[in-house]
Amino acid sequence: MEATLLGTGAPAGLPRPDCPCAVCATALGPDARAATAVLVDGALLLDLTPGAAFAAARAGHSLAGVRQVLLSHPHDGPAVEVPAGLPQPGRVPDGRELALLTGHRVRAVAMDAGGTGYAVTGPDGQRLLYLPPGGAPAGVEAATAEAYDMVLADVVGRPDALARLRAVGSAGPTTDVLAVHLDHDVPPGPELRRRLAAAGARAVPDGTTLVVGAYEEVPDVPRRTLVLGGARSGKSVEAERRLESFPEVLYVATGGTRGGDTEWAARVALHRERRPGSWRTTETTDLVPLLAEEGPPLLIDCLSLWLTDAMDGVGAWDDADWAGGGEKALRERVRELTEAVRGTRRTVVAVSNEVGSGIVPATASGRRYRDELGRLNAGFAAECEQVLLVVAGQALMLRG
Numbered sequence: 001m002e003a004t005l006l007g008t009g010a011p012a013g014l015p016r017p018d019c020p021c022a023v024c025a026t027a028l029g030p031d032a033r034a035a036t037a038v039l040v041d042g043a044l045l046l047d048l049t050p051g052a053a054f055a056a057a058r059a060g061h062s063l064a065g066v067r068q069v070l071l072s073h074p075h076d077g078p079a080v081e082v083p084a085g086l087p088q089p090g091r092v093p094d095g096r097e098l099a100l101l102t103g104h105r106v107r108a109v110a111m112d113a114g115g116t117g118y119a120v121t122g123p124d125g126q127r128l129l130y131l132p133p134g135g136a137p138a139g140v141e142a143a144t145a146e147a148y149d150m151v152l153a154d155v156v157g158r159p160d161a162l163a164r165l166r167a168v169g170s171a172g173p174t175t176d177v178l179a180v181h182l183d184h185d186v187p188p189g190p191e192l193r194r195r196l197a198a199a200g201a202r203a204v205p206d207g208t209t210l211v212v213g214a215y216e217e218v219p220d221v222p223r224r225t226l227v228l229g230g231a232r233s234g235k236s237v238e239a240e241r242r243l244e245s246f247p248e249v250l251y252v253a254t255g256g257t258r259g260g261d262t263e264w265a266a267r268v269a270l271h272r273e274r275r276p277g278s279w280r281t282t283e284t285t286d287l288v289p290l291l292a293e294e295g296p297p298l299l300i301d302c303l304s305l306w307l308t309d310a311m312d313g314v315g316a317w318d319d320a321d322w323a324g325g326g327e328k329a330l331r332e333r334v335r336e337l338t339e340a341v342r343g344t345r346r347t348v349v350a351v352s353n354e355v356g357s358g359i360v361p362a363t364a365s366g367r368r369y370r371d372e373l374g375r376l377n378a379g380f381a382a383e384c385e386q387v388l389l390v391v392a393g394q395a396l397m398l399r400g
Helices: 022-026 052-058 159-167 190-198 235-241 262-274 287-292 303-313 319-343 364-381
Strands: 002-007 037-040 044-046 068-070 097-099 105-110 116-121 127-130 150-153 176-179 209-211 224-229 250-253 280-283 298-301 348-353 386-391 394-399
Touching: 002 052, 002 150, 037 052, 044 116, 150 159, 190 394, 224 235, 224 364, 235 298, 235 348, 235 386, 250 287, 287 298, 287 319, 303 319, 303 348, 303 364, 319 364, 348 364
Parallel strands: 044 068, 127 150, 150 176, 224 348, 224 386, 250 280, 250 298, 298 348
Antiparallel strands: 002 037, 002 209, 037 044, 097 105, 105 116, 116 127, 386 394
């Protein structure tokens, strides 16, 4: 079964008409995208968009053999002239299955935000799932789930849709995940590729023809990632974004509750509101046992607070205690942590502050903390496949 992506952009296309934003200004050439539409084996058209016939011709195909046109959007969209000879577009009711004379079977998948998803099975058994913009499956039963060969979804706008599919096995390690309905949320080019690779997905230019079920080199999701950044740089948002498309994440908060500190409570509440509802949270600085266990991905936020607790524990703020064994004890705790990171089999994303580029602390204890955090960050980074530095909300790849 072949799928030709006549367009891969949002309903308004990319760049959006008359939009002055920076993303639209740079979405040129191969980064320009028409509204998403997919031609399956020349017989089935998923979403009729303006210029679909010309897009098919540019991709070396014709719409003359199309026997069924199905709409996925929550509404029928703007008036589009139906090319001569093309069937009138329609929609399959949720849960119903449509059999085509070409041997394709199409089942309508209910969405949680309007619209219709389509699970297409080819004559030879290959399976493709196509989801509408802004939509995620309303419910997928684990008992009946089977991994699709290809998933076409709004990975940027609804990463939780991919998480739901992965949770029940509908998207597996060999599933080719293609991002469609791409809008001006993410700059095109390297930044888009980086974001999608972190989710195990990819994007292709308009007009690309893909063989459903053929092996594609699915981007490897880094198993260990360190995200560095200064205060309010966006490092926590970047770390959370990297795991949004995966189910059952364990969020490890190392800062505790700090009873009575209203500013801290507000920060904690903001972080909780951003997290998907399927994530669990634990408040602990005992990271080594968690890294040794089997389980879902860990998001550790942050190593800076872990270090504060560790330095408290060894008396690092007192010069006599520091010289009398505190420094050696801290080195041992850091060594245990980095060895646990090296040996872990879990997916780990850790956050830490980058403090070495700022003002030199005025106190000896401040300088000691700065130096030890620099050593901790360097040791942790050495065990990670990917290391990022976030500046002004922009992630710079240091490794990986």
